[in-house]
Amino acid sequence: MLSEIEFRKTIVEMFKRATTTLPSDVVDAIKRSERLERNEIATAQFSCMLRNLKLAHKLSRPICQDTGIPIFFIELGSDLNLNFDLRQALSRALDEATLAVPLRRNLVDPLTRVESLEGQPIVHINLTKGDGLRIDLLIKGAGGENWSRLYMLKPTEGADAVKRVVLFTLAEAGGQPCPPTVVGIGIGGSADAACTLAKRALLRPLDVGNDDPELAELEAQIAEAANDLGIGPMGLGGSTTVLGVHILRAACHTASLPVAIDLQCWVARRATAKLTGGRLEVETP
Amino acid sequence: MTPRPIRRLKPPLDERSVRRLKVGDFVSITGRIFTARDKVYDMALQLFRGGKRMPLNMRGGVVYHCGPLARKIRGAWQVLSAGPTTSARLDRMQVEFVESTGVRALVGKGGVGEDVARELRRLGCVYLAFTGGAGVLAASAVERVEKVLWQKLGAAEALWVLYVRNFGPLVVAIDLHGGNLYLREGGGAKF
Numbered sequence: 001m002l003s004e005i006e007f008r009k010t011i012v013e014m015f016k017r018a019t020t021t022l023p024s025d026v027v028d029a030i031k032r033s034e035r036l037e038r039n040e041i042a043t044a045q046f047s048c049m050l051r052n053l054k055l056a057h058k059l060s061r062p063i064c065q066d067t068g069i070p071i072f073f074i075e076l077g078s079d080l081n082l083n084f085d086l087r088q089a090l091s092r093a094l095d096e097a098t099l100a101v102p103l104r105r106n107l108v109d110p111l112t113r114v115e116s117l118e119g120q121p122i123v124h125i126n127l128t129k130g131d132g133l134r135i136d137l138l139i140k141g142a143g144g145e146n147w148s149r150l151y152m153l154k155p156t157e158g159a160d161a162v163k164r165v166v167l168f169t170l171a172e173a174g175g176q177p178c179p180p181t182v183v184g185i186g187i188g189g190s191a192d193a194a195c196t197l198a199k200r201a202l203l204r205p206l207d208v209g210n211d212d213p214e215l216a217e218l219e220a221q222i223a224e225a226a227n228d229l230g231i232g233p234m235g236l237g238g239s240t241t242v243l244g245v246h247i248l249r250a251a252c253h254t255a256s257l258p259v260a261i262d263l264q265c266w267v268a269r270r271a272t273a274k275l276t277g278g279r280l281e282v283e284t285p
Numbered sequence: 286m287t288p289r290p291i292r293r294l295k296p297p298l299d300e301r302s303v304r305r306l307k308v309g310d311f312v313s314i315t316g317r318i319f320t321a322r323d324k325v326y327d328m329a330l331q332l333f334r335g336g337k338r339m340p341l342n343m344r345g346g347v348v349y350h351c352g353p354l355a356r357k358i359r360g361a362w363q364v365l366s367a368g369p370t371t372s373a374r375l376d377r378m379q380v381e382f383v384e385s386t387g388v389r390a391l392v393g394k395g396g397v398g399e400d401v402a403r404e405l406r407r408l409g410c411v412y413l414a415f416t417g418g419a420g421v422l423a424a425s426a427v428e429r430v431e432k433v434l435w436q437k438l439g440a441a442e443a444l445w446v447l448y449v450r451n452f453g454p455l456v457v458a459i460d461l462h463g464g465n466l467y468l469r470e471g472g473g474a475k476f
Contacts, residue, residue: 041309041456041466044311044416044454044456045416048415048416048419048422048454049416049418049419051419051422052368052416052418052419052420052421052422055421055422055425056366056420056421059421061365061366061420061421061424062354062365062366062420062421063366063418063420063421064366064368064417064418064419064420065351065352065353065354065365065366065367065368065420065424065441066352066368066370066420067354102354102356102365103354104352104354104440104441105439105440105441106441108439113324115439141418142371143370143371143394143395143417146371146374174395174396174467175394175395175396175414175417175467176371176373176394176395178394178395178417178418229469230469231469233416234394234395234414234416234417235394235395235396235466235467236414236456236458236466236467237466237469265417265418266417266418267418
């Protein structure tokens with residue numbers, strides 16, 4: 001059986017991996033974007049990004065000083081027996097990772113602005129069949145997170161309105177969310193569910209397509225229009241404003257059309273661990 | 286395509302040396318810089334409004350919008366990752382801060398609002414962009430930590446006095462001649 005010590009060790013390893021090394025699909029997308037750029041300022045941005053990734057990996061240091069706010073997505077098998085307190089183990093692991101990686105102490109009380117870990121880390125649990133366990137960790141810097149948006153659109157406005165609010169958000173955000181970004185979009189559900197879908201959409205690797213053909217088409221259209229905005233890497237102008245657009249949907253009330261937008265900076269950090277043969281192991285994405 | 290030469294800046298800067306800079310120029314900085322973000326700006330404005338001064342002279346200085354990730358090893362600070370933070374978050378305090386401190390260059394990411402950019406021009410302060418997220422690259426230019434003021438604000442929010450060598454490439458993104466790389470003509474016309 002999975003012990004708490006082993007569980008925490010794996011979580012700390014996830015933090016280390018996510019903050020110091022980008023998944024290969026993200027690195028590939030950055031390299032591809034660099035080749036598309038024609039202007040010297042844009043290529044200089046990409047070259048700094050790639051040099052930084054190498055340095056961070058070599059020195060095993062956080063790619064970005066903003067080690068973000070961690071968000072966990074857990075798929076928990078209904079038949080899985082754990083002999084420890086999952087929530088407490090996650091908070092302890094966050095404490096341990098803060099010292100071990102190290103992470104910047106970003107978490108504060110929203111009003112007093114004094115360091116606080118109340119309600120942290122944020123965990124979304126999905127119950128699944130069987131006795132499996134899959135943990136995804138998403139690291140969100142404030143640059144991208146501050147441009148999260150929720151729109152409660154008119155139900156008959158449809159896909160065109162979705163496109164419009166996403167492009168409006170990207171245009172308004174400009175260079176602030178550290179483009180090229182990965183754009184997570186949640187359509188439907190309720191206000192809260194749409195936001196969670198948008199965030200969960202960021203877990204999908206950039207080299208994996210949407211298996212819903214209608215959403216795949218919408219993703220392609222939004223990505224093309226977004227790159228036509230000319231915002232470019234870091235907002236300094238160029239042809240790459242997004243690395244990808246990822247959409248998830250859920251049914252919603254007949255009188256609602258919730259659309260949530262969640263931007264992830266180019267340092268699109270994530271890590272995954274899966275329980276296999278009684279051991280929780282970090283997968284190299 | 287030959288890369289544009291990198292102009293070296295050594296603070297403190299006078300008006301002439303920042304007036305020479307044009308948008309799209311690549312520059313690097315060697316010398317002392319000051320980090321400042323939300324809480325330092327807030328503290329500084331409280332001091333100025335109370336008729337007091339900053340605990341150090343920042344005239345002609347370079348302010349870096351950054352909250353570094355650092356650790357103390359045997360009593361000495363080591364900066365691990367120190368990329369720029371979003372400058373526009375400070376916009377409501379930007380003009381008063383620049384005017385009261387007399388700084389000549391802001392280094393950050395994402396730029397500032399159009400109205401703030403206009404005021405920076407009037408005050409003779411340029412805006413230099415460093416690649417957001419490139420924290421280790423930026424930290425590798427930090428030769429030493431000279432001082433950390435206002436540590437009670439928290440390590441990320443404190444005022445760090447850093448000595449940097451060849452910190453760059455920075456791009457002149459807002460100059461004193463009306464140039465602003467963040468303004469896009471016809472941007473968003475498609476929706």
